[in-house]
Amino acid sequence: xxxxxxxxxxxxxxxxxxxxxxxxxxxxxxxxxxxxxxxxxxxxxxxxxxxxxxxxxxxxxxxxxxxxxxxxxxxxxxxxxxxxxxxxxxxxxxxxxxxxxxxxxxxxxxxxxxxxxxxxxxxxx
Numbered sequence: 165x166x167x168x169x170x171x172x173x174x175x176x177x178x179x180x181x182x183x184x185x186x187x188x189x190x191x192x193x194x195x196x197x198x199x200x201x202x203x204x205x206x207x208x209x210x211x212x213x214x215x216x217x218x219x220x221x222x223x224x225x226x227x228x229x230x231x232x233x234x235x236x237x238x239x240x241x242x243x244x245x246x247x248x249x250x251x252x253x254x255x256x257x258x259x260x261x262x263x264x265x266x267x268x269x270x271x272x273x274x275x276x277x278x279x280x281x282x283x284x285x286x287x288x289x
Contacts, residue, residue: 171251175244182240189233189274196281197226225281232274239266 166172200222243263250257 168251172248175247175251179240179244182236182243186233186236186240189236190230193226193229193231193233195226196229197223200226222281225277228277229274232270236270239263
């Protein structure tokens, strides 16, 4: 029997959930960037200048989301390794709130970026 199996399995499930979230962010960033290109193409081809072309915010937001997804992958991998080592050791350690604050900050920035992107389209319409 593996000692602390339930804790190690829970740690692995949490790690895989973070990986799934990071991949979703990367995919959403890619979609956002491609959708922005599609909107620019259609506005140029259909209306020939009636709708002013927007900024490259979709491209920038897509790149930022993809970078954020990669950052989350790196942070979650580091956290997984550290937590696995802590679970396997017999030494008692305290839990810090630092990682929770960093994660919350990342998602607040993500929400602000999405709101800015949506407001850009509402201003054009």
